[in-house]
Amino acid sequence: MSRKGLLAGLLEEDEFTAVNPDAPTAPIPSPRSGRGAFGMMSRAADEMATKVEAAQEIERKLLAGESVIELDPDQMDSSFVLDRMEQDDARLDELVEAIKERGQDSPILVRPHPTSENRYQIVFGHRRVKAARLLGRPVRAVVKPLTDREHVVAQGQENSARADLSFIERAIFAAKLAESGFDNQIIMNALSVNKTVVSKMASVTKQIPVAIIEAVGAARGIGRDRWYDLSLKFRIQGNAGRAMAYVARPEFGESDSDERFNSLFDFLPSEEPKDGAPIHQDKTQASTTSWVPADKSLSVTMKTTGKAFTLALKDKDGTRFGDWISQNLDGLYQAFRQTEKTKTGD
Incomplete structure (x- = not known):
């Protein structure tokens, strides 16, 4: 050939x-489809x-x-x-x-x-x-x-x-291709996207400093529109400096990539603060703990912010253990409620 x-x-x-796409079409029903x-x-x-x-x-x-x-x-x-x-x-x-x-x-x-x-x-x-x-x-x-x-x-x-x-x-891949001299047609072909998407990708990578993107990471759960909305915040005077200081905090790197994105997004103001107005600061102190079983087949990271609790399962058995938890949520919750009754004496 x-x-x-x-x-x-x-x-x-x-x-x-x-x-x-950020708005996926409804999946075709399958025998495994279910609720919850x-x-x-x-x-x-x-x-x-x-x-x-x-x-x-x-x-x-x-x-x-x-x-x-x-x-x-x-x-x-x-x-x-x-x-x-x-x-x-x-x-x-x-x-x-x-x-x-x-x-x-x-x-x-x-x-x-x-x-x-x-x-x-x-x-x-x-x-x-x-x-x-x-x-x-x-x-x-x-x-x-x-x-x-x-x-x-x-x-x-x-x-x-x-x-x-x-x-x-x-978007970073597209930016590297553009920097290497490839035209938009090649970029569209390589990524299977149209001119509008390439334009939004370029807007994101031009507005948000590379150091900020690298600090946030791949953010696999964050789609095109959220990144574009974040890039708009970097048009506000002072936000680039605020973002650099924010991602430099030691606790910023302790979260997973999606959480880092959301934390930065919530931290940055959407409009220029008025003279004398305090800049929003993230006062929530996240608490992160980890657990690994003796056979090291699983890595569990637990994080609580006071308003939310997240559980991240990684390594060899992460997916299967998460699947098991999903199938046994009813029983686990019943056990939790029973434990609460025992503690209170009800």
């Missing part, structure tokens, strides 16, 4: 579909499975008819435009275990390194390469000579379909 044929469908799209927390988690799992299938379909189209070979992961370098702000250690651990058990299901795509002889540049499959390095085994890969334009389109399309990236990660 020629290089033109390999990416023809990706480079010549006239219609674009927004990835992870468990039903919500089941639908989320169904949607994620659909996105993974879409990414796999793009990979199949890109790799169709190509020879798969085994390469040393130490011969590979990352893409020249990185698209992730942080590594998800729990998901990497799951991938390592999956490859250890059944091998590498699908090959990655690399191109001959444009400036280093006998080396390769990863187009997509960075986590599979990291997993292979940890396991000390070769990587199944397709080697294809690609231009820089073809490289970033293939990379962006695969990640967009998989829905691995949050809005702000895709």
Whole structure:
């Protein structure tokens, strides 16, 4: 298959579909659909499975008819435009275990390194390469000579379909592409978005300093409109300085990324304070505690702000334990009420 044929469908799209829209369409009912927390988690799992299938379909189209070979992961370098702000250690651990058990299901795509002889540049499959390095085994890969334009389109399309990236990660990716000289058409093709979305992405990354975005992190639960609303606050004189001071607080980094975003958003005023008016300060002192079982298969972080209590479950058993909690909420709440009665003597 020629290089033109390999990416023809990706480079010549006239219609674009927004990835992870803020107002998702209603999911198609499935046998697992239900009410409450468990039903919500089941639908989320169904949607994620659909996105993974879409990414796999793009990979199949890109790799169709190509020879798969085994390469040393130490011969590979990352893409020249990185698209992730942080590594998800729990998901990497799951991938390592999956490859250890059944091998590498699908090959990655690399191109001959444009400036280093006998080396390769990863187009997509960075986590599979990291997993292979940890396991000390070769990587199944397709080697294809690609231009820089073809490289970033293939990379962006695969990640967009998989829905691995949050809005702000895709916005940063778009900004890096623009800084590297790629035009809006390539950026739209790479991210499967239209001109309006690219414009909003550019507005966010131009208004909010990079240091602030990095301090907040990927914020996977925060969509396009919330980030755009935050960027509007940075047009207010003094808010950039207030934000820099706020994210420098030690307690700011103790929250997860979504909470950091919401905390910063609530802290910054939406209009310029009048002369002499006090600037809003976040007086809520968050209390964070952690728990890890003896087998270290789970990491639990508990945070209370006085008004809300959040429970974050991570590592190998995090998802399954969270699923179990969701299915047993009725019983757990009954046990809680019984404990309260015992304490009060009622």
